[in-house]
Amino acid sequence: MPFWQQDLESMSQEQIQKLQLKKIQNQVSKLYKDNTFFKKKLDDIQVKPGDIKSLEDVKYIPFTYKEDLRNNYPTGLVCGNWDNVIRIHMTSGTTGVPVAMAYTKNDLDVWADCMARNFVAGGLHSGDIVQQAHGLGLFTGGLGFHYGLERVGAKVIPTGSGGTERQLRLMKEWGTTVFTGTPSYALYLAEIAMEKGIDPVKDLKLRLGFHGGEPCTDEMRRRINERLGYTARGGGMRRCYGLTEMGGPMSMDCHYATGIHLWADHYMVEVINPDTGEYTPPGEPGELVLSNLSFEAMPILRYRTGDRVIVDFSPCPCGRTHPRITNFLGRVDDMLLVSGTNVFPSQVENVLLQQSELSENWQLMVGDNKGLHTLRVEVEPMPGVIISEKYIKDLEGKLHDFLEIRCKVVIMPVGSLARFEGKAVRVVDERKKI
Amino acid sequence: MPFWQQDLESMSQEQIQKLQLKKIQNQVSKLYKDNTFFKKKLDDIQVKPGDIKSLEDVKYIPFTYKEDLRNNYPTGLVCGNWDNVIRIHMTSGTTGVPVAMAYTKNDLDVWADCMARNFVAGGLHSGDIVQQAHGLGLFTGGLGFHYGLERVGAKVIPTGSGGTERQLRLMKEWGTTVFTGTPSYALYLAEIAMEKGIDPVKDLKLRLGFHGGEPCTDEMRRRINERLGYTARGGGMRRCYGLTEMGGPMSMDCHYATGIHLWADHYMVEVINPDTGEYTPPGEPGELVLSNLSFEAMPILRYRTGDRVIVDFSPCPCGRTHPRITNFLGRVDDMLLVSGTNVFPSQVENVLLQQSELSENWQLMVGDNKGLHTLRVEVEPMPGVIISEKYIKDLEGKLHDFLEIRCKVVIMPVGSLARFEGKAVRVVDERKKI
Structure with missing residues (x-):
């Protein structure tokens, strides 16, 4: 199976750690200089950027919580030159203040590269014809998938969600090979196909599905594969991961399906005991804490995701060396x-x-x-x-x-x-x- | 007022014509070699690519009609390497077979540049915060606007259409300066704002609107300007022009509002008597015929738009030298x-x-x-x-x-x-x- 950025995806642990240290030092310095909220947080505990001398010292950087993003909405956590921002995404905010993310051109490139890595690791290639049915708009999912697919060079038919009969007609007319959308929409598509006398397995050329937006169980994925006649990737619960606070969808499983690849050159991964904030022993479950190492516009460090996971830091059989979420035990928000x-x-x-x-x-x-x-x-x-x-x-x-x-x-x-x-x-x- | 690509936008007539000849010769040769439909059309009238020796000879190239695109749907008019296609757009096809357009990376770049020229000519700059409310999806309008705005480096909030109360809330929270959407949606936004006790003129920071998707009369534009407190550009009828057959929205008026700038380095403009197919005298109304000079994936030549226009080939006071549609007398489809x-x-x-x-x-x-x-x-x-x-x-x-x-x-x-x-x-x- 090919890679999107082989050198980066298969770096040695030593190279990853060296790169991570350099990048997090850079992010801390920039935030300390440019962002009053972060500076106050560091000053309050009398930590200076220069104190982060090794990856061991990362634990001195204060956690960031969802409330921090909400309290500083819309632009309080923006760092550096606001003029360089070219995109804004955000959550729906139906349950309160939205969580917003700002992006520079470079941030969008990093994001598209991460998505391209996921798609290629899952088997996508530039010859694929992709119907992209995640809704395009303020949510990170739609444009996140779109730009990643475009980066791979696949032929994107940007249908967005809805228009199910038309989706089926386009699949026939264009010989669509890949479908992207929520898992529940994939099953709905199969339901309507059967109603219309279309047998997706025989009449369509779908071979892969990449699913985001909501979790799906192994059993649901089995049903998607069976009814649409393709191999479903992504779809939450050990298969797809992302959150607006880190820029959007960012990680998926590869064709070995051994866990979600977290791209460690762009995101630092820590696993902590949510009660004590201390690291859990390797292989033990804990709360996932993520730091954005590459974003310029709004780098969030040590973000408390609220997600209980088990992370495996050993290389994957596919050759990718970055850590993987091997067990997703639940999102605290869904509980x-x-x-x-x-x-x-x-x-x-x-x-x-x-x-x-x-x-x-x-x-x-x-x-x-x-x-x-x-x-x-x-x-x-x-x-x-x-x-x-x-x-x-x-x-x-x-x-x-x-x-x-x-x-x-x-x-x-x-x-x-x-x-x-x-x-x-x-x-x-x-x-x-x- | 600044330019997006000043050298190209203010070329001399001689430079334009020289470039157009080179490009149309290239397109004819490529199509003749790669596309059986086009080759047969040329063979039928015993014209060879080498016969196009001057711009005078362009008249020997057969017209392309909407029916040609429909009859060859989906990929019959694709030219060159299908592997290089990375995007598909199309019309809704509610009245029959859709009209589809395929794009290479380079085609998308050309399109984004044309839109960026339009936006900059209309006064947009990278400091603007833009709420982009054209629906993002299969239609060319949404992603056409989106990529053009992104190219200028403006801050794009990709709301898509709908969610009107939320649109207004975001305008307040982010200090949005530019709105893009259909003219009727702009007026609906004003209506809901007044209902919710928001005075767009006092409470919002909007300064410009770019409108596509449907024609609007001068009077409708006056009402938009008055109620939303901004300067409306685009919006059809002498202000915005585009069609899926040429790639999507492509042309708008500048701040002088003397007509829609058609970018002659990418599109060749002819005006004909629809009954005889002969050129009309300069300044006389006729049917607009367009040729796509730059697209690689699906270059359409001498497309009979069915639109009755008057075109002015003299330079605009803004310094742009490309032809302008100064009067849009009606789209035959709307009649x-x-x-x-x-x-x-x-x-x-x-x-x-x-x-x-x-x-x-x-x-x-x-x-x-x-x-x-x-x-x-x-x-x-x-x-x-x-x-x-x-x-x-x-x-x-x-x-x-x-x-x-x-x-x-x-x-x-x-x-x-x-x-x-x-x-x-x-x-x-x-x-x-x-």
Whole structure:
């Protein structure tokens, strides 16, 4: 399998560490000089840029939290010359102040290179015809994928999300070989294809899918592969990773699928105990902490991602030497606290999708019955399948075993639950907000 | 006012002609060698590439029609190495087979440069913060604007269309100085701003707008300027021009607003009598015929745009020496044939928007009453304005004078007609299709 930037992707550990030290020293100096927020943070703990003499000393740099980005919205964390900024992206901000990221031309180049590395590691080449169905706009996902695909030199058909029948028509007309979009949209595409009498495996030439925007379980990926007749890469949970605070989507698994490659020449990876802030022993789970080593406009250092992961720092069989997220144990943001129990929606999905009788259309309703939290799983069966009362009871038992909390299962008519062309919304929390 | 590529934009006529001859000879040779459709066309009339010895000989190259692009969809007109194609755009194809365009990296660069020239000629600079609200996707408009803005080095906030309240919030938070989107969306933005108690003139920092995607009359532009407190450029009808067959949006007016600059180093301009195919005398109206001199992937030569224009080949006061469309008399596609009379929707808009009592929310219903075509103009008044029966009669009289056909005016309740975040749909043709 080819590389996008072989020299950089297969650097020795020593080279990586040397480069990282130089780059983080540079970022700290620049931020200290240019950014009042960062300078105050360092001054408060009486650290000077010159104190970072080795990678050991990185632990003296204060953490950055999501709240820091929100409190300094929109431009409080911009560093260097504002005139060089040529792009702004941000989160939707539906749950509060958005998190924004500013980019120079060079930042966009770094980002596109990281995405190009991911795509090439996953098997994309310049002969591919790609339908790019992540929505193009303020979110980092769409343009992040677009510029990465363009950098590889693939033929990009920038459909954006939606227009499912047209997506299928274009796949036939152009002989599209690669699809990019959310995993739930890939499954919806397969559903509409079948309705329209198109057999994706026989009638389309898809060979690869790159999925971002939302997590998907191994079982969901298996269904995508089976129904669209391609190999799905990315798609969260050990396969795709990124966040606006680090610039957007940045990492994916390669064709060996041994974990998500984090590009260490551009991002420094630390894994800490979220309670103490100390490093966890190698191979142990902990919170992922990332530093952006290359961005000029808004370099965020030691960002507390809130994501619980296991990182493997040994080389991958593919020849890439950078660290990999081998286990993604959950994003703290996605976790629900239900009557004192932690529930990850991905756990529910894992149980549901192991049932061949059930479709991938489901939602989790969290309610409140006089102070007692309730969980209700609504799920559609596969078309034509009749679900018995006993089956429902068994499924409730499995969910209880797995979640350690009781939840009610309701079988919904086929086609009654919402479909999603972008990110799927699986959780409806009807509890009163305090 | 600065230039983007001063040397190229202010070449002498002699230099332009010399360059054009070299480039069109190159395109003809390449197409003849690489494209069977074009080769057959030339062979049929016994013309060889070597026969094009001067610009006089360009008239021997056969015209290309929209039907040629449709009949050869998707890739029949691609020229050269398909491997070098990295982007595909196309029209919606709602009225039939889409028109598609393929681009190499170099083609995208040429396109971005043309757009950058337009923006700089209109007053944009790298310090501007731009909210880009043309929808990003398969249409050429969105990514065409995006790459041009990026090339200038302006700070692009790629909102895409829609999310109007959020657009306004971002304008306040980021101090946005430039808005790009359809003219009708600009007016809708102003409407929502007023509803939300935001005075765009006082509360926002907008200073320029670049509008594409649909024509707008001078009166509509005046209203945009007044309500959003900025200078609107582009927006069709003597201000912005482009078509998928030539790669997308490509031309706009400069700050002198003397006509749309057509970049003659990349596009050859001819004006012909649509019936005879002969050149019209300089300064006379005729059909615009364009040849793409620089594109590699799919160069279209002598394309019959169907647009009736007057072109001025003399230099503009801004110093740019390329030809300008000084009068845009109508796009044949937009023309309605109503009981034997040609009606352009822009004529209706022109009459309506001269009435200060009327809003810019209107639509034209074309009906059929036992074989007799009918025209009904539905329009909302400005909020709070009461329209009398006499006023309606007078307006019907004005429309009759202007259109030379009778039409009925119906005043609609404020807020009852559709608003558009993208291209406005003004004509509803309810006649039976034959």
